[in-house]
Amino acid sequence: MKQDIKYHGLKNQGATCYLNSVLQVLFMTTEFREAVERCSKHSDDALDVQLHTLFESLKKKTSETTEVTRKLGIEKVIEQHDAGQYFEKILSLVSDEASKIFEGHLIHRTICCKCDSETEDDVPFWFLSLPLMDSSDKHYSVVDGIQEFLKDAEFDGDDQLYCENCDDKCDTTVKYELRHHPEVLMLLLKRFEYHYMSYTKDSRAVDVFYTINIPETYELYALVEHFGTLKGGHYKAKIKPQDEDRWYEFNDSSVTLLHNMSHRNKSEKSRSAHLLFYRKKNTGTQDKENKVEEGRRKLKDDDLGENDHLMKKRKTTSDSTLVHSPLPSVSLICFLPSCTINPPSG
């Protein structure tokens, strides 16, 4: 039944499913693949060279990732790592032209509550790391995660921030705004948290919307899923090619057609979704609509829910680095059987 599938898989070197799933998404991100192809010709040091070679091979057959793992400095291919961490590492090693496709900018506006002075920081990001929260009455969705991420944060008591104008620590409000919307928006659902010297996985169900408006319209085209536990987990990617209306599952060397995913559904409920890739929808009318909408509509909701004060202190000053590095490194042995054989479904 494989005759009409034109895509090819990636061989697992041991526990490199975390890398394979990310590489397949990058291969299927046309803008990225084309940028890597252009840049591989003139940036010898960048990872573009190895990625271009891999992508050319992947157009024809099931391929090996040895050159890429070597360039990434992965020595122990039997150790499992986090897919989000390696997505970030890959972007840090490719040309600017290729990484720019994922680059957005956040504005952090810091307001001193004593003197009202304001400072503004432009913080570039390659992905947004979204907290998973309890939601008692309704389903938790990626949109809730974005709202939570962009919510104002108050710094008071022991958390007061230094104000240059007052030359003192003061109560401070920090407002976050998505200023430049990237071509491809990657959302990382924070399923792995470090608690009491070890990592735990949060497998709660999340409503993954096929389309989100923030207020630019984005459409889901790929997701990387994590199944099982951190110690013996497995990663797979689900991807919808740009020129097709159907979804495929990329599971290391195997590629299969998915029949149960459709944009006709508004969302999918998932306990395994970890990285979500959304492509910005560019249409003339859409842009106009967005401009009008932008004034009216704020993603940040001033009517905060009752439990929201619990999350107020979530952002700390050093958290701006979380935008780029949301995860402590996860380096755990992946037990081969669960990595190469179908994992228990999440």
Ligand SMILES: [Zn+2]
């Ligand atoms: Zn001040």
